[in-house]
Amino acid sequence: MCGRIVQYRSPEDYAAALRLSEPDPGLSLRPATFNGAPGQDFLIVRQEGEGNEPVLCISQWGFAPDIAGDRKMSARLATAHAETVVTEGSFCAAYRYRRCLVPVDSFYEWKKLGPMGKQPHAVGMEDGRPFTLAGLWENWRGPEGAWLRTFAIVTITSNKLLAGINDRMPLIIDPQDRARWLSDEGHPGDLLRQHPSEGMARWLVSPEVNSLRNNGPSLLAPMAAAG
DNA sequence: CCAGACGTTGTT
DNA sequence: GTCTGG
DNA sequence: CCAGACGTTGTT
DNA sequence: GTCTGG
Numbered sequence: 576m577c578g579r580i581v582q583y584r585s586p587e588d589y590a591a592a593l594r595l596s597e598p599d600p601g602l603s604l605r606p607a608t609f610n611g612a613p614g615q616d617f618l619i620v621r622q623e624g625e626g627n628e629p630v631l632c633i634s635q636w637g638f639a640p641d642i643a644g645d646r647k648m649s650a651r652l653a654t655a656h657a658e659t660v661v662t663e664g665s666f667c668a669a670y671r672y673r674r675c676l677v678p679v680d681s682f683y684e685w686k687k688l689g690p691m692g693k694q695p696h697a698v699g700m701e702d703g704r705p706f707t708l709a710g711l712w713e714n715w716r717g718p719e720g721a722w723l724r725t726f727a728i729v730t731i732t733s734n735k736l737l738a739g740i741n742d743r744m745p746l747i748i749d750p751q752d753r754a755r756w757l758s759d760e761g762h763p764g765d766l767l768r769q770h771p772s773e774g775m776a777r778w779l780v781s782p783e784v785n786s787l788r789n790n791g792p793s794l795l796a797p798m799a800a801a802g
Numbered sequence: 803c804c805a806g807a808c809g810t811t812g813t814t
Numbered sequence: 815g816t817c818t819g820g
Numbered sequence: 821c822c823a824g825a826c827g828t829t830g831t832t
Numbered sequence: 833g834t835c836t837g838g
Contacts, residue, residue, distance in 0.1 A: 612827090665833090668827065
């Protein structure tokens with residue numbers, strides 16, 4: 576599903592990895608996280624207007640539809656289905672005009688074990704390098720007039736690597752496709768596809784990741800399968 | 803995504 | 815179960 | 821309970 | 833996700 580992500584590097588590191596120009600120094604104030612959840616702030620990449628270069632900025636995970644108006648902020652959508660993002664009411668304008676990238680080092684998926692509970696796995700790239708998830712962003716105006724920039728992560732059917740864990744995975748945008756995803760192209764539909772299993776890795780991690788009280792590099796430590 | 807709260811009525 | 819907070 | 825909708829301005 | 837309609 577993608578409800579927990581890792582974004583532990585500095586803005587400078589992500590900028591270098593994504594070949595962006597030097598990021599705003601203020602972004603360094605954002606705490607890095609090994610256990611990031613909806614409701615928290617993350618670095619995202621946006622391109623405002625064609626011809627402008629993509630830049631890193633801060634945004635809160637949990638898409639607040641502009642139609643939300645005075646509706647509760649609880650209408651915060653952490654994910655958007657790639658299959659319906661073109662037409663789906665709350666997302667289609669954001670898909671058309673406000674796509675973004677979420678640079679991550681890995682993400683977590685929980686495998687349901689029936690009555691036995693669930694088992695967390697980390698997922699990343701085999702080479703350990705950061706990669707980018709497809710996102711949609713929106714400015715939402717709160718009741719007191721304050722503006723909040725929010726985003727959702729686009730998900731798609733799981734590839735072979737992840738099918739055994741969960742039926743959906745985040746939409747990963749490969750380096751050669753990032754510019755198009757950020758561009759003002761109306762409907763880059765061919766990018767709405769599964770990332771192949773090849774080049775990706777998954778491994779069992781400790782249930783310590785369940786609680787947001789825990790946050791540190793040890794959350795990514797591979798754990799031997801029980802039994 | 804997961805963890806944790808969930809009540810202030812009216813007598814099981 | 816549903817909702818909120820992180 | 822499930823199915824289906826969820827914005828209409830002018831692109832932040 | 834939340835809400836409405838059936």
